[in-house]
Amino acid sequence: MCGIVGILGTRAAAPLLVDSLKRLEYRGYDSAGVATLEDGRLARCRAEGKLKHLEDRLKATRLTGRTGIGHTRWATHGAPTESNAHPHATDRLALVHNGIIENYRELRGELEQCGAVFASDTDTEVIAHLIDLGLASGAAPKEAVEAALRRLRGAFAIAVLFGGDDELMIGARRGSPLAIGHGDGEMYLGSDAIALAPLTDQIAYLEDGDLAVLIRTGVDVFDADGRPVERPPTRATVTSLLVDKGNHRHFMLKEINEQPEVVGHTLAHYLDLTGGRCKPLDLGVDFARLDRLSITACGTAYYAGMVARYWFERFARLPIDIDIASEFRYREQPLAKKGLSLVISQSGETADTLASLRYAKAEGQQVAAVVNVEQSTIAREADMILPTLAGPEIGVASTKAFTCQLAVLACLAIAAGRARNVLPEAEEARLVAAFAEVPRLMSQVLRLEDGIEAIARDLGRAEHVLYLGRGTSYPIALEGALKLKEISYIHAEGYAAGELKHGPIALIDEAMPVVVIAPHDHVFEKTVSNVQEVAARDGRIILVSDEAGISAAGVNADRVVVPSMPAEITPLVYALPVQLLAYHTAVFMGTDVDQPRNLAKSVTVE
Numbered sequence: 001m002c003g004i005v006g007i008l009g010t011r012a013a014a015p016l017l018v019d020s021l022k023r024l025e026y027r028g029y030d031s032a033g034v035a036t037l038e039d040g041r042l043a044r045c046r047a048e049g050k051l052k053h054l055e056d057r058l059k060a061t062r063l064t065g066r067t068g069i070g071h072t073r074w075a076t077h078g079a080p081t082e083s084n085a086h087p088h089a090t091d092r093l094a095l096v097h098n099g100i101i102e103n104y105r106e107l108r109g110e111l112e113q114c115g116a117v118f119a120s121d122t123d124t125e126v127i128a129h130l131i132d133l134g135l136a137s138g139a140a141p142k143e144a145v146e147a148a149l150r151r152l153r154g155a156f157a158i159a160v161l162f163g164g165d166d167e168l169m170i171g172a173r174r175g176s177p178l179a180i181g182h183g184d185g186e187m188y189l190g191s192d193a194i195a196l197a198p199l200t201d202q203i204a205y206l207e208d209g210d211l212a213v214l215i216r217t218g219v220d221v222f223d224a225d226g227r228p229v230e231r232p233p234t235r236a237t238v239t240s241l242l243v244d245k246g247n248h249r250h251f252m253l254k255e256i257n258e259q260p261e262v263v264g265h266t267l268a269h270y271l272d273l274t275g276g277r278c279k280p281l282d283l284g285v286d287f288a289r290l291d292r293l294s295i296t297a298c299g300t301a302y303y304a305g306m307v308a309r310y311w312f313e314r315f316a317r318l319p320i321d322i323d324i325a326s327e328f329r330y331r332e333q334p335l336a337k338k339g340l341s342l343v344i345s346q347s348g349e350t351a352d353t354l355a356s357l358r359y360a361k362a363e364g365q366q367v368a369a370v371v372n373v374e375q376s377t378i379a380r381e382a383d384m385i386l387p388t389l390a391g392p393e394i395g396v397a398s399t400k401a402f403t404c405q406l407a408v409l410a411c412l413a414i415a416a417g418r419a420r421n422v423l424p425e426a427e428e429a430r431l432v433a434a435f436a437e438v439p440r441l442m443s444q445v446l447r448l449e450d451g452i453e454a455i456a457r458d459l460g461r462a463e464h465v466l467y468l469g470r471g472t473s474y475p476i477a478l479e480g481a482l483k484l485k486e487i488s489y490i491h492a493e494g495y496a497a498g499e500l501k502h503g504p505i506a507l508i509d510e511a512m513p514v515v516v517i518a519p520h521d522h523v524f525e526k527t528v529s530n531v532q533e534v535a536a537r538d539g540r541i542i543l544v545s546d547e548a549g550i551s552a553a554g555v556n557a558d559r560v561v562v563p564s565m566p567a568e569i570t571p572l573v574y575a576l577p578v579q580l581l582a583y584h585t586a587v588f589m590g591t592d593v594d595q596p597r598n599l600a601k602s603v604t605v606e
Ligand code: M6R
Pocket: 298, 299, 300, 301, 344, 345, 346, 347, 348, 349, 350, 353, 396, 397, 398, 399, 482, 483, 486, 601, 602, 603
């Protein structure tokens, strides 16, 4: 899962490629590279690590060609070294690839027997050698690429340059996204419209199986069966401005602080706040007819789905099946024809979630997508979109997208309750009024930052941390643990508080911090019993609750005192202290908060 870009331009391509790659760094930042063509001669520049290393290296390398390709990598096959960085090249071509070639071992063995010499440990290099073999035997570039692609199993989006031909670039996709940009006497190709935003807003998306032959003045596209097809460009609405951190030290902190505003926008989009009702949702779905709803997502988006299960079951009396997308896609779960599936994804590009969407559609279901990027593949393939209005989320650790997902899901659950005639109008009005308070309460919680930072300094000395919660606080415990481990690299686990006694309690000693998410709700007393079990074993408790909860708990604990609020809205508000706790722990540890090791913002491989 990498970012690729290609330019057939009228100016030096290298600086433009780097600018586009900056917009694709969310897809990976293990290494980066560009290749250009100048008077038919292929030249490459690659560097290990973040893009700034490539930029430094380019200062000393004169790449003046107007035709070029670029790549930012998230390592799958082969360590994140310079030799494994893209573009990969032979004497005849250079190539960038996003995806995974599953049968690369057998292809590599075969190619080596034919005399190919490999310079990397990547799966990608087999594509370069396969195309090279075709060119060596006299095939034209398009035929050589087509023949190579027929040999591949797996997912790919590629861009290929050919030595000796400054006027040609070939792109192709199967599984991974690829967009074509139309300029004025220039043509571009990229993993998404955001990458191409500084160059053009005229974007066409290739369909799965398409192959595109680009020259400086246009493009010919061929579908999976090799037939010429039209993929006309439309105007993309993404901004060409790179989002900046403003006055914040990290994107993550900026995004945490944006939550009152973006959650407010999202709620206002779905709720008639003055009328105390949900706005009519033009989804074409009759909730009254549904027997169940199936929810699929990954990571943080999955935890948003877990919270939503409680809401759908309570507000709408609608049974929910919820799955991690990477499990769902291979479970062969029978799905009711004309039923409804819901996928949740910030990026809209997550490979497992996309595969789940396709599985559900193939089973005859309608698919609704809660997405933040409306130009994404999931948004384009879903039958209906429920946008989250979080704005671009740059920090790899998801924060504002999560709470906006929760906002959308809460509104959908309320709407479903009304449609199923199980949620009285007065209850709808009470819930709408409660959710309308979320932005204000979030702002109050953000003012607790100094106290949370002090607790984080202590947490930063721990090797392991447990997070506990019950009911809708259980997914928040899972989310807190995920946030902490992904940006601070401290091992953390989230548990349903009631599960503590079934195993994890064995871990409790004076060195084990236990973060307890415990609003003073109907399961509070049960959670407090679990807190007492931790206290009795000298565990270090960090209690996140309201005044009533803190005084009722009666244990020695570090406290984060959150305002009191109706139980239904606590997941949105309690998400903020766990985000801040993870953030300040990571800052204290000195890790790369916005681009933590081994991760990428968008996970486009299995
Ligand atoms: O773009 P998506 O919402 O589909 O991404 C799903 C997960 O990869 C994502 O939430 C991941 O877990 C985040 N790094 C969590 O902070």
